[in-house]
Amino acid sequence: MTLPLTIAIAHLLSRRRQTLVSVLGVALGVGVFIAVTGLMAGFQTYFRTQLIESNPHVVITDEVRRPAPQPLAMLHPGAAVAVSRILPRDPVRGIANAAEILAALSAMEGVAAAPTLRGQMLLRRAGRDYAVSAIGIDPEQEMRVTTLQKDVKEGSLEALGTRSDGNVLGRALAEKMGAALGDTVAVATSAGGESALRIVGIFRTGVEQQDNSQVYVSLNRQQSMQGRPRVVNEIHIRLADIARSREVAAIAEGRWGYKAAPWEETFSRILEVFVLQNIIIYGSTGSILLVAGFGIFNIISTVVSEKARDIAIMRSIGMPRGSVVATFIAEGIAVGLMGVAAGWLAGWAGASFMETLPAPGASDPTQTLTVQQTAFTYGLAAGIAMLSAIGAAWIPARKAARTDPLAIIRGAT
Amino acid sequence: MNDVLRTEALGRVLPGAVPVTLVDGISVAFEPASFTVVTGPSGSGKSSLLYLLGLLDLPTSGEVFLDGQPTSGLDDAARTRMRLAAFGFVFQFHFLLPEFTVLDNVMLPMRQLGQLSRPAMRARAMALLEQLDMADQANKRPDGLSGGQRQRTAVARALANDPPLVLADEPTGALDTKNAAAVFAILVDLAQQGRTVIAVTHDEGLAQTARRRIHLVDGRVVRDEAQG
Numbered sequence: 115m116t117l118p119l120t121i122a123i124a125h126l127l128s129r130r131r132q133t134l135v136s137v138l139g140v141a142l143g144v145g146v147f148i149a150v151t152g153l154m155a156g157f158q159t160y161f162r163t164q165l166i167e168s169n170p171h172v173v174i175t176d177e178v179r180r181p182a183p184q185p186l187a188m189l190h191p192g193a194a195v196a197v198s199r200i201l202p203r204d205p206v207r208g209i210a211n212a213a214e215i216l217a218a219l220s221a222m223e224g225v226a227a228a229p230t231l232r233g234q235m236l237l238r239r240a241g242r243d244y245a246v247s248a249i250g251i252d253p254e255q256e257m258r259v260t261t262l263q264k265d266v267k268e269g270s271l272e273a274l275g276t277r278s279d280g281n282v283l284g285r286a287l288a289e290k291m292g293a294a295l296g297d298t299v300a301v302a303t304s305a306g307g308e309s310a311l312r313i314v315g316i317f318r319t320g321v322e323q324q325d326n327s328q329v330y331v332s333l334n335r336q337q338s339m340q341g342r343p344r345v346v347n348e349i350h351i352r353l354a355d356i357a358r359s360r361e362v363a364a365i366a367e368g369r370w371g372y373k374a375a376p377w378e379e380t381f382s383r384i385l386e387v388f389v390l391q392n393i394i395i396y397g398s399t400g401s402i403l404l405v406a407g408f409g410i411f412n413i414i415s416t417v418v419s420e421k422a423r424d425i426a427i428m429r430s431i432g433m434p435r436g437s438v439v440a441t442f443i444a445e446g447i448a449v450g451l452m453g454v455a456a457g458w459l460a461g462w463a464g465a466s467f468m469e470t471l472p473a474p475g476a477s478d479p480t481q482t483l484t485v486q487q488t489a490f491t492y493g494l495a496a497g498i499a500m501l502s503a504i505g506a507a508w509i510p511a512r513k514a515a516r517t518d519p520l521a522i523i524r525g526a527t
Numbered sequence: 528m529n530d531v532l533r534t535e536a537l538g539r540v541l542p543g544a545v546p547v548t549l550v551d552g553i554s555v556a557f558e559p560a561s562f563t564v565v566t567g568p569s570g571s572g573k574s575s576l577l578y579l580l581g582l583l584d585l586p587t588s589g590e591v592f593l594d595g596q597p598t599s600g601l602d603d604a605a606r607t608r609m610r611l612a613a614f615g616f617v618f619q620f621h622f623l624l625p626e627f628t629v630l631d632n633v634m635l636p637m638r639q640l641g642q643l644s645r646p647a648m649r650a651r652a653m654a655l656l657e658q659l660d661m662a663d664q665a666n667k668r669p670d671g672l673s674g675g676q677r678q679r680t681a682v683a684r685a686l687a688n689d690p691p692l693v694l695a696d697e698p699t700g701a702l703d704t705k706n707a708a709a710v711f712a713i714l715v716d717l718a719q720q721g722r723t724v725i726a727v728t729h730d731e732g733l734a735q736t737a738r739r740r741i742h743l744v745d746g747r748v749v750r751d752e753a754q755g
Contacts, residue, residue, distance in 0.1 A: 117638045124626035427622035430583055431636050431684070432611020434604055520583050523618060523696075524574070 118437050121428075122444035125417045132416070133449060136409040140453020140499050141460055143403035147495040148461025148487065153468055154395045155491070156484035158388050161321075165381055167261045168319045170228075170350035172363045173380060176209045177373045208345035215349060215370055224354035225362060228255035229346040231336045235329060238300040239291045246287065246329045248303075249348075250336020259352035262317060262330070268295045269315030274332045282315035284325030305341030400498055407502035410449050414442050415510040425514050426522035435515040442514055446507025447500070454496045461495065462487065530556040531594060531691060531723050532580060538588035539575055539746075549575035551746035552589065557725060559691065562718035564734040565727045567743035573727040574696050576743065580725060581614050581694045582606045611640055615685030617714075619697040621677040623669040629656065629680050630665040636687040655683040659713060675706030682713055693717055695726040699733060711736060 115123075126133045184197045209215065212229055219227035228251065235248035253274045257263050263271040266282065274280050281299075293299060295313055302308045311331065318325055337343050351366070353359060359376035366374040378385065418425070425438060465485040473481045539550040550572045557563060565573045578584040579591060582598055591598045593613060598606065610616075623632045633652040637643055643651065656662045659679045669677055678698060685693055695714060699707030711726075711733045718724040726737070734740055742750035 117635070120638075121624070121626075124624070128626050423622055424624050427618075427624075428635070428639075429607070430581075430610065430616055431639070432607055433639055434607045437639070520578055523578075523583075523622075 116440075117433075118440040119444050121441045122448060125421065125441075126413075126445055126448060129413065129417065132413045136406075136413045136449045137452045137456060139406035139409040140403070140450060140503065141456035143399075143406040144454055144457020144495045144499050145460030145464055146402055147399040147498070148458070148491055149464035149468065149485070150399050151395055151491055151495075152461075152465045152485040152487050153483065154391060155486035155488070158391070159486055160484045161384075162388075164320050165384065166356060166377055168265055168321070168324070169377065169380070170259050171353045171356055171359045171377050172351035172366065172374055174209065174215070174349040174351065174366055174370070174372050174374045176207055176347040178371060179367075179373050208342065208347050209349060209370075209372055211370075212346040212349065215366075218369075219349070219351060219366070222362075224358070226258040226352045228252060228259045228350045229333065230256070230348040230350055231333060231340060231342065231346055232348050233336065233340040233342075234304055235339070236302040237287075237291065237329070238302065239293060242291075244287065244291060246283075246327050248329045248331055248336060248339075250331055250333040250340075252333050256330075256350065259350040262319075265317040265319045266315045267318050269313070271315055271317075271330070273314035274330065277312065277314055278332055278335050279309070279311050280314035280332065281311040282317060282330040283313060284328055285316050285318040286322065286325040287327065287329070288313065288316050290326070301339065303339045303341070305339065307339050307341065309339065311335075403495070403498045403502050406453065406499065407506035409506075410446050410503050411506035411509065413449070414445050414507050415513075417445065418442065418510040418514045421514075422517060422522050425517050426519035429517065429519040430523065438515040438517075439508075439511045442511035443504060443507050446503045446511075450500045450503025453503070454499050457495065457499065458492055461492070529559065530592075531559045532557040532725075533592040533595075534580070534589060535592070536589040537576070537579060537586050537591065539572075539579055539584065540587045548746050550579060550586070553743075553746070553748055554589075555741060555748065555751065557692075557723050559723055560718060560721045561739060562715055562724045562737050563726070563739040563741060564737035565725065565741045565743060566729065566731065566734050569729070571743040572746035573729075573743055575746070577694050577696050577725065577727050581616060581692075582610055583616075611636060612688060613690050613692055615688070615690040615693040617678070617681050617685050617693065617695040617698045619700040621669065621681040623677060623680055623684070625669055628666050628668055629661060629672070632669070632680060633683045633687055636684060640688050652683070652687065655686055656680075659683050673706075674702050675709060678702060678706065678710050679713070682710065686717070691722060693722050693724045695724070697727055697729070699728065699730060707733065 184200065186197055187195045216227050216229055219225050231250040233248055235246050237244040237246055251274065253271050257271060267285065269282065271282055274282060288294065291299065293313055295316055298310045298312050300308065301311050331339070337345060351362065353362060359378065363374040363376040366372070429438065465487050468483050469485050471483050472479070473483050533556040535554050537550055537553045538548070541547040541549060553576060565576060567573050575584070579586055582591070582593075586599055593609065598609070601609070624635070627635070630649070630652055633655060634648050637648040637651065653662060653665060656665055659682060661676060661679050661683060664672060664676055664680075669680070672680065678701070682698075693714070698714065699710050702710060707730065714724050714726055715736060728734055739753040740750070741748055
C-alpha cells in the first residue's frame with residue numbers, strides 16, 4: 115500500500131462517525147439515482163413499447179408536406195419567381211391508387227400494410243355527445259399491422275368483420291358513456307349520416323388518449339358513414355424491423371408523394387416529453403450526488419485543518435506536494451468507493467422492492483412496476499459519485515499541499 | 528574543503544512594512560562527523576539559520592552549499608528530495624503522527640524514499656528503536672509514550688533514511704532535565720558515529736557538551752568557538 119493511501123485510511127479511521135456520514139451521503143445519492151432513473155426508464159420503455167406495439171410503425175396519410183409547385187415556377191426553374199395570393203383548388207381527399215400502393219408495400223420484404231379511413235364522429239348516448247376519432251379498418255388486415263387485438267379486453271376486433279354495425283372502443287370512453295359490450299350507441303358524422311352502432315369490443319391500451327377518444331369500425335361502414343365510398347386516407351404499415359421505420363417512410367414518401375410519418379415523428383411530442391423527463395430526473399438525482407460531495411468536502415477540509423502539523427512534518431521530512439494532494443484525493447476516492455458500493459446495494463434493493471409493487475392504472479391487476487436496471491445506470495451513478503468525491507477532495511487537498519511547513523513549525527515552537 | 532554543509536553571506540529578511548532581519552550575512556561551514564551547537568538569546572536567528580541550512584526556507588541573500596553544490600536555485604521538488612535523503616530533522620515538539628504506531632512513524636521517511644523492501648524497512652526501524660532503547664514501545668501509539676520516549680522516536684524517525692546530516696531545533700526544549708540530557712547524549716553519539724549534527728539550544732549546560740559552539744546575536748555570528 116502506498117504511503118498516501120496508508121495515511122488517508124488512517125485519517126478516515128480516526129474520524130469514523132464523520133466518514134460514515136459521508137459514505138451514507140454518497141450511498142443515498144447513488145441508491146436513489148439507480149432506483150429512480152431505473153423506474154423512469156422502465157416506465158418509458160413500457161410506454162414506448164405500448165405505443166409502438168398498438169400503433170402502426172409508419173402511417174401514410176393523404177397529406178403532402180409541400181404544396182404542389184406553381185406552373186409559372188415550373189416554367190422558369192431556378193428563376194426568381196414569386197406567386198402570391200394563390201387560391202388552391204379543393205382537392206379530392208384520400209389516397210389515390212391506394213390499392214396499388216398497398217400491393218407494392220406488401221411486396222416489400224418485412225413490410226405489412228393495411229388501409230384505413232380516419233374521420234371525426236359524434237357518439238350520442240343518454241343525451242350527451244362524445245366527439246371521437248373514428249378509424250375504419252379491415253380487421254383482418256389491421257391485425258397484421260397492429261397488436262390492438264391483444265388489448266381488446268371484452269369482445270373482439272374480428273367481430274367488426276362479421277357485424278357491419280359493430281364498433282370497438284376504449285374502456286375509458288365506454289365507462290364515460292356508461293356503455294358496455296353489446297350496447298348500442300347513436301352515431302352522427304359530418305357527412306350528415308346518422309345511424310346506430312353496437313359495441314362488439316372494448317380495448318384498453320394504457321395510453322389515455324387512445325382509450326378515451328378512438329373508435330374502430332369496419333372500413334366499409336366508415337366509408338359509408340363519412341360519405342366517402344372506396345376512399346382510404348391512411349395506410350398503416352408494420353415492419354418486421356422497427357429500426358427501418360424512417361427508411362421505409364422516406365421510400366414511401368419519395369415514391370408516392372404522400373406524407374409518410376414514422377412512429378418517431380407521430381409520437382414526437384411524447385418522445386420530447388421523455389427527453390424533458392430525463393433531464394429533470396437525471397438532473398435532480400444527479401444533484402443528490404453532487405450534494406453528497408459537500409459531505410466529503412466537509413470531512414476532508416476538517417482533516418486538513420486538524421492535520422496541519424502532520425502535513426507540515428511530512429513536508430519537512432521530504433513528502434512532495436504531489437503526495438500530499440494524493441493523500442487527500444485518496445481519502446475522497448475511498449469515501450466515494452465505499453459510498454458507491456453501498457449505494458449500488460441500496461439501489462438494487464430499492465429497485466427490486468419497487469418491482470414487487472403493483473403498477474398503478476395497469477389493465478392487468480397482477481402487473482407490477484417495471485424498473486430497468488442496466489450496467490449503464492450503475493456505471494453512470496458511480497461515475498458522477500466518484501467525480502463529485504474527487505472534486506470535493508481536490509480543493510482541500512490543494513490547500514494542504516500549499517501549506518508552508520515552516521509557518522506551522524514556527525507557530526508550534 | 529570537504530565541508531558537508533557551508534553557507535556564504537547567508538541572509539534572511541522577512542518582508543513587510545518594517546522588514547525583519549532574521550539572519551544577517553552568516554558564513555559558516557560544517558565538517559563531516561561533527562557536533563555543533565547553535566546558541567543565542569531568543570530571537571537571535573538560531574532556528575531561522577537551522578531552517579535555511581535544512582532547505583526548509585529560502586535565503587533572501589547568500590547561499591547554502593550542500594556537498595559543495597549551491598541549493599538556492601533548486602525548485603521545491605528538488606529541495607524536498609534533498610531533505611528526504613540528506614537530512615534528518617528533530618524539532619522541539621515530536622510531531623509524530625498520532626494514528627500510527629512508533630514503528631510506523633519511524634518507517635514513514637523510508638516509505639517515502641521507497642528504496643528498501645517492506646521487511647528491510649521494518650528491520651531497520653526496529654534496529655534504530657533498539658539503538659534508542661525504544662524497541663519495546665514499537666507497537667504503541669505516540670499518546671501512550673512519555674515526552675522523552677516521543678522525542679527518542681522522533682530521533683529514530685530522523686535517522687530512518689541514514690542521512691549524513693541531522694538538524695535538531697531545540698530538541699530538549701519540551702523535556703525534563705533527565706530526558707533532555709539523554710536526548711542530547713544521543714545526538715553526541717550520532718556525531719561520533721560519523722554524522723554531522725547541528726543542534727539549536729538555549730540550554731548553556733547542554734551546549735557545553737558540544738565540541739563547537741556558534742553564538743548568535745541579532746542574526747549574526749558573534750562567537751564561533753571549538754574546544755579540543
